[in-house]
Amino acid sequence: MGYYLGVDVGSVSTNLVLIDEDGVLEEATYIRTQGNPIKAVQEGMKKLSFRNKGKWDVKGVGATGSGRQLAGVIVGADVVKNEITAHAVAALREVPNVQTVLEIGGQDSKIIILRDGVVTDFAMNTVCAAGTGSFLDQQANRLNIPIEKFGNYALKSKSPVRIAGRCAVFAESDMVHKQQLGYKAEDIIRGLCEALVRNYLNNIAKGKEICSRIVFQGGVAANAGMKAAFEESLKEEVYIPKHYDVMGAIGAALLAKDAEISKTRFKGFGLSDIKFTADSFECNGCPNHCEVVNIKMEGKVIARWGDRCNKWKIADDKIA
Amino acid sequence: MRRVSFPYMGTSYIPFEKLxxxxxxxxxxxxxxxxxxxxYGTKYAPEFACYPFKIVLGTYIQALKAGANTLVSSGGVGPCRAGLYTTLQEKILKDLGYEFEMIVLEPPGRHLKDLMHNIKKLINTRLTLRDYLNIGRFTWKQLVLLDKVERLSHKTRPLEVKxxxxxxxxxxxxELIAGAEEYKDLTDIERETQQLYDAIEKRDYDPIKIGIVGEIYVLMEPSSNLEIEEILGELGVYVERSMFLSGYTISNAVMDLFHMAGERDAKKMAAPYFKEMCGGHGRESIGNSIIFAKRGFDGIIQLSPFTCIPEIVAKSILPKVCKEHGVRFxxxxLDEQTGKEGxxxxxxxxxxxxxxxxxxxxxxxVKSLVAKEMA
Structure with a gap:
């Protein structure tokens, strides 16, 4: 049986999944990117291939996420797609009549509006990181509550405290002040969830028509407090897919599956032993002074980007 | 002797330099x-000022460092804060210790006397009427030609094979247009540029068409919009901008002089949604979106400097406008980010x-309109 690999390199996490020819998830891994996407992808591959010693017959590879270009080159992707399309494809697969996708990841959030199975509108936060996973992580850390339990704390609250949600700076100072007055942690956390949902709906979802069914995905969907706050605010049921945290990677794999690839460019599961390096130099060809990045495999340059004029580009139109 | 500099916006520096x-x-x-x-711009500008303000301020500093003693800028009539920006920039630069004269060219309709007075300051040689006519004819032709080759690039880019x-x-x-010395050169160059574009190998298909609207500076200066037209073109999209320099000059200098409304169509189209002027190009953004929609474009992209009020107003009206006209937007x-991935x-x-x-x-x-036009 053939399999399809999906790679989603985000700012906070790097996810890899394998799906079979029917689109059923076979294996998934979730790794923190920690500022080093190359290493994260390699580690992910190692972890992924552990169970079956990498003996799957991979027929195609899809890459997505903000690091998709890099991931595409390293893994040898056949399809490189933006994460909005990837998330929509994955949500549609699980909930065919979905009309709204709420996605909150590590450092960005998006809303995707679909009608009759087609994306009709979307928005991605452009202003700030308030309300994304990193901020919740940081707050959980500050309150010394494990992030996995953070959401359940919110559910315990009987009378949530109002927290300013417009900006992470306002939110944090509001939380600190209220905590110093003696409000209970769970009421503050519930208040925070409500503030973040308010900010989300008022900022990136502004002017969008939110119709059911609503799917909530991305790492933050693990937070039961956020789900409850969305449901309370939208007065609608919010559905969380089983593999909510790797939906981008699933979407990329599904896109690869549908691309009718005759021969994959996949470099194989042995990839974690290959030495990839990156270095950069400043081009002095014009006043732009572009920082050009070289991606090297075993010392040989396999891709280059960062230049505005494409002077340094390595001709390979299928990736990028 | 006056050593004159001015803001950088698209290719406008070429005819302006000649003039x-x-x-x-x-x-x-x-x-x-x-x-x-x-x-430079972000260091010396108020933090809340918009991106065009910061870029222009930075450009002025670079020009003053290079020895300019006169800065020329167009004025504005508000109520968008950009109308007051020149005055603020002058104040900031003088506080920094630069010595120069700021010459503001206000729209002729309201400040004709002022404008003439200021233009006189820039004329420092004896010119006959014939000279004026020649200069005018050359500059205008150059401006129109620059716009023309840019339009051609928008049409060709999505179709190019390589x-x-x-x-x-x-x-x-x-480069060719910038190197022209006389009017005759320009007519020769016009032919040559057409041939250059004709020689590009093109595919024949109907590309997705996107119209771009928004605030003038980020619309016209590619370095401030991360070369969005180029990115879209290379994604196989035909891009058209609502504003070009020659059109803008006509509506804001010539029409204004005779108190005729510039960009009449855009304003008329926007009227059912947007009756009052809110400054900047908010109303034009709405009107031009409707015009694009009526011309059968698939989508609209609105470019807005972060915190730009006129564009924020337009943004909140656009969902309704686009829904009624069946286009997506x-x-x-835009702000000081230079990473293009987002x-x-x-x-x-x-x-x-x-x-x-x-x-x-x-x-x-199968056969596209754009492809037909190019054939």
């Missing part, structure tokens, strides 16, 4: 905004969405 030189001044040609420009070829040809055309908020992600997704919409509503035509 100011012909008037008997030395010109310090402003630099294309780079990271250095932005660093990626990047149109951009190269466009750069070459601009995407707003891009923008590319949104543009790719937007193009995916438009393609899905087209597939659903109408069969793809």
């Amino acid at each position: 100011i030189t012909a008037f008997g001044n030395e010109v310090v040609v402003p630099q294309r905004p780079t990271e250095e420009t932005i660093s 990626k990047g070829e149109s951009t190269q040809v466009y750069k070459k055309c601009v 995407l707003t891009i908020s 923008l590319r992600t949104r543009l790719e997704a937007f193009v995916d969405l438009l393609m899905a919409k087209r597939k659903k509503t109408k069969p793809v035509k």
Whole structure:
């Protein structure tokens, strides 16, 4: 049986999944990117291939996420797609009549509006990181509550405290002040969830028509407090897919599956032993002074980007 | 002797340099905004000022460092705060210790006497009426030609077989036009540039069409909008901008003089949604979106400097306008970021969405309008 690999390199996490020819998830891994996407992808591959010693017959590879270009080159992707399309494809697969996708990841959030199975509108936060996973992580850390339990704390609250949600700076100072007055942690956390949902709906979802069914995905969907706050605010049921945290990677794999690839460019599961390096130099060809990045495999340059004029580009139109 | 400089916006520096030189001044040609420009701008501008303000301030500093003693800028009539920006920039620069004269060219309709007085300051040589006519004819032709080759690049880019070829040809055309000395040169160059574009190998298909509207500076200066037209073109999209320099000059200088409304159509189209002027180009953004929709464009992209009030007003009206006219829109908020990935992600997704919409509503035509025009 053939399999399809999906790679989603985000700012906070790097996810890899394998799906079979029917689109059923076979294996998934979730790794923190920690500022080093190359290493994260390699580690992910190692972890992924552990169970079956990498003996799957991979027929195609899809890459997505903000690091998709890099991931595409390293893994040898056949399809490189933006994460909005990837998330929509994955949500549609699980909930065919979905009309709204709420996605909150590590450092960005998006809303995707679909009608009759087609994306009709979307928005991605452009202003700030308030309300994304990193901020919740940081707050959980500050309150010394494990992030996995953070959401359940919110559910315990009987009378949530109002927290300013417009900006992470306002939110944090509001939380600190209220905590110093003696409000209970769970009421503050519930208040925070409500503030973040308010900010989300008022900022990136502004002017969008939110119709059911609503799917909530991305790492933050693990937070039961956020789900409850969305449901309370939208007065609608919010559905969380089983593999909510790797939906981008699933979407990329599904896109690869549908691309009718005759021969994959996949470099194989042995990839974690290959030495990839990156270095950069400043081009002095014009006043732009572009920082050009070289991606090297075993010392040989396999891709280059960062230049505005494409002077340094390595001709390979299928990736990028 | 006056050493004159001015803000950098698209290719406008080419005819402007010729004009100011012909008037008997030395010109310090402003630099294309780079990271250095932005660093100066953000360092000395108020934090809340918009991106165009910061870029222009940075450009002025670079020009003054290069020896300029006169800065020329267009004025504005508000109520957008950009109308007061020149005054504020002058104050900031003088506080920093630069010595120069700021000459503000206000729209002729309201400040004709002022404008004439200021233009006189820039004329530092004896010119006959014939000279004036010649200078005028040359500059105007240059301006129109620059716009023309840019439009051609927009048309050709999505159809090109070899990626990047149109951009190269466009750069070459601009160089040729900039090198022209007399009117006759320009007519020769016009023919030559057409041939250059004709020589590009093109595919024949109907590309997705996107109209770009928004605030003038981020619309016209590619370095401030992360070269959005180039990214879209290379994604196979035909791009058209609502504003070009020659059109803008006509509506804001010539029509204004006779108290005729510039960009009449755009304003008329916007009227049912947007009766009052809110400054900047908010109303034009709405009107031009409707015009694009009526012309059968697939989508609209609105470019807005972060915190730009007129564009924020337009943004909140656009969902209704676009729904009623059956087009999709995407707003891009611009500030000092130079990383293109975020923008590319949104543009790719937007193009995916438009393609899905087209597939659903109408069969793809084999021979395209754009391809026909190019043939």
